[in-house]
Amino acid sequence: MAETKVVEKINASLDLVWLNLGNFAGLKPGSGIESVDYKGEGVGMIRSIHLSIGTVEERLDHYDPEAKNYSYSIINEDCPLPFLNYSATVQLLENDDNTTTVEWTGRFEPKGIEESQAQTMAYNMYSNAIKGARLELESN
Numbered sequence: 854m855a856e857t858k859v860v861e862k863i864n865a866s867l868d869l870v871w872l873n874l875g876n877f878a879g880l881k882p883g884s885g886i887e888s889v890d891y892k893g894e895g896v897g898m899i900r901s902i903h904l905s906i907g908t909v910e911e912r913l914d915h916y917d918p919e920a921k922n923y924s925y926s927i928i929n930e931d932c933p934l935p936f937l938n939y940s941a942t943v944q945l946l947e948n949d950d951n952t953t954t955v956e957w958t959g960r961f962e963p964k965g966i967e968e969s970q971a972q973t974m975a976y977n978m979y980s981n982a983i984k985g986a987r988l989e990l991e992s993n
Contacts, residue, residue, distance in 0.1 A: 857972045858958040862954050865987075874986050939959065944957075
């Protein structure tokens, strides 16, 4: 099982970052994502991310707004991404200077590519999501 972890700081308060990154149902099209559909609410809800290469279906497995973390997994076998048995956790931590540290960790088995390539792909996905949140929050 491979693991990839991104740890980055956002210059915004914990609560503001949680409103952005903590919203599993808040993913919007852009950056390779054509559209997003949601089924259900809370733990167990399904997020379908439609890409030009296929659809990624993710299930919210754990959600703790007090601890500012959640976990999700990819559930469709025909997922176009090169991951098997994929799960990820997003954890937000408050810093003393009113900034927030984001820890995004994914665990998976590479599918059809080298482990290092799969790790790089996961790293880039997490970094891009954090970058998007940073740009949105720090520009306000």
